[in-house]
Every structure is written in structure tokens, then in C-alpha cells.
Amino acid sequence: MAIRTVLDRAADGGRITADEALLLYTEAPLHALGQAADAVRRRRFAGDSVDIATYIIDRNINxxxxxxxxxxxxxFYRAPNHSEGWTHSLEEILRRCGEAVDLGATQIMLQGGHSPELGIEWYERAFAAIKSGYPQLTLHSLGASEVVHIGRTSDLDHATVISRLKAAGLDSFAGAGAEILVDRPRTAIAPLKEPGHVWLDVMETAHGLGLESTATFMMGTGETNAERIEHLRMIRDVQDRTGGFRSFIPWTYQPENNHLKGRTQATSLEYLRMVAVARLFFDNVNHLQGSWLTTGKDIGQLTLHFGADDLGSVMLEENVVSSAGARHRSNRAELIELIRGAGRVPAQRDTLYRHLVVHRDPAQDPVDHRVHSHFSSTALTLTPAAAAS
Ligand code: SF4
Structure with missing residues (x-):
């Protein structure tokens, strides 16, 4: 197999096999990989959007x-009955939603542990209350793993859980919990989590019931290169049937404060190669998000030259990845600056990737410094000190 032939076919929009993707991932020259991925992005967003890269203002409420x-x-997690375990009241969740709305958020990601205390009724009450209090917020929340857990806790099949969550106000599933879907590495890092084929089956069911989602990949926990590509193949096969994955979001494992011994993070070059190969491999997924949270802002900016069209969220609140060592922080002005620095026009998007504000004129850029990342399990701080950070 000639690398150049495969690369040219992929850049021209032809489908590549998993074996060909592995060849490109392991052997293609880095710059050629980036150029081919960017060619695919340009064709996909030809027209008014070709020079745009997006970001979103949202809040993770754990x-x-x-x-x-x-x-x-x-x-992040604590076992049931652990002295450091906590569950927010509905009032606290609503208060955090209100703060997010005040800061211009359009999306809430409710993400949390698999608590045996929380059955389907808890989620229905929470979603209904959020939708009633803040109808302008899109609930892009939970994920396939939560569906499996709620199904066990409430003794319901997956389709019923999904239908009831949708009826209560859920708009879209987050792609978290995918980690790596391939059996061997998944079992090594998350032996009690549902198998990868179940994660995919739940997503396929959700797509069939009218709830779209994203798909993610946490790379760097000891998987082989072939297993990395197999993760992509598993998602692409489902996407061929459903078309329900709105975007693909790879990030790198963060190695602090956990029980995985001896694992090293994926390197920045491995991450950039993965972003590019994902853009070439996923001819059926519209959007590709680069991560600044786990790889840093410089690498996040570079992903925009390796096929990414989106830099994700300002993250008004995040507690899970940051607990494992993600130290990077950002704010809206900085994300806009990163996108401009990559030679692209920044645009704030919503959950469906519709452009809400296109920042074509730098003189009109927003200057609200309150819209910044906040990583802590405590409430978002809106004091002058936080505003200046
Ligand atoms: S990543 Fe695993 S252990 Fe942590 S909260 Fe989610 S399901 Fe629980």
C-alpha cells in the first residue's frame, strides 16, 4: 500500500479502510497528514463557513x-458512603444553570457518577425543572453509560430510559463514557463499565429514537495504535447506519490522582496525528473538535490545521478531567484569539453547530472576562478577583 496513494484518495474525499487509516496514522509524514485533513475540512465546509472555526459557551454540572x-x-468519583461523596440538590443545580445563563451559556452538560441512589425519576425531575426554569438552555447531557446505569437502577430497558429522558427534556446525549471501545484496553481501564458494543448499541437506539449525540475518544491509556484505529472503525460503522453522531471529540488521558499505574499520556504529536486521521477516516461525521483542555492551547490551536473545525467549550465549570490533572484554563477572549491566530474566523456556536455570533471584526470582539473556565467542585465564583484571573 503506497502512503501517497491512500493520502491522496482520502484528501479527495474517498473512503479509507481501517488498515489504510492505521498506515497513515503510523507512517504518513505529519505535514502531509495535516494538509490532507485540512483539504477534507475545506471541502466539507466549502462556502461561507470554510474560514470559520467555532466554540461554545457551556457549563458542565457534575x-x-x-x-x-x-x-x-x-x-473524580467516590464510592457510595465515602465521607467525601456528595450529590447536589435540585436547587443547587438550578442555581448553577441560572449563573450559566447570566454568562451567556447556551448548553448544559449534566455529567456525574453512577450513583445507586439516583433512579430515572431523579433525572426526570431535574430535566423538567431545568427546562421549565431555563427553556433557552440546551440539555446536552448524560450518555450511553448513564443510560445503562439508570436502566439497572430503575429496572428498565435502554429504549425506555432514553424515551423517558427525552420526554423530560433531554435534547442530546454527550459522547462521554466511550473512553476506548475496544474490549482489551476498555476492560483494563474500566472493568465495571459496559462493554464498547453496548455503548454503541445504546447510542444506536438513541439515534433511532431521535436523540443525536457526539462520540469521544480518550487516548493514551496503554492501547495500541491498531486499537486506536479500531475505536474509530466501531463508531464509523454505527454512523453508517444512523447518522446520529454530530461530532467526534478525541482527547488525551490525564494521569494524576487515579489507579492506573504506569500509563503515559499520548504525546502531542500522537494527538495531532489522531485528529488528522479521524478527519480522513470519518467521511460520515460532520464535525471534529480539537481539545485545548487536555493538550494545551498551542496544540488546540494547531488542531485547526489538522482537520478540526471546532475548539469546544469555554467550560464555565469542569471537575472530572481537571481532577485527573488537566491544568489548562481559558476564556472566551482567549479562544477567540487562538482561532484568529490560526488564521480562521471565530464563531460562537450552539449544540447543533449553528453559528450564533460570527466574530468577523476584531474590533467588536466581546470583552466580558467573567466568561472563563472554572474547575472546582465548588460554586462558580463571580467575584472581582475571579473576573481578573
Ligand atoms: S469515569 Fe467511571 S468512575 Fe468516574 S464518574 Fe464516570 S463512570 Fe464513575
């Missing part, structure tokens, strides 16, 4: 850290 799944890579 409603509980109590979890029975005990993933080895997770530094």
Missing part, C-alpha cells in the same frame, strides 16, 4: 461524584 463503576482512570 451533579454527583458518587459512583459504583470505579473506572481506574477516574480521579
Amino acid at each position: 451533579y454527583t461524584n458518587v459512583c459504583v463503576t470505579a473506572c481506574k482512570f477516574c480521579a
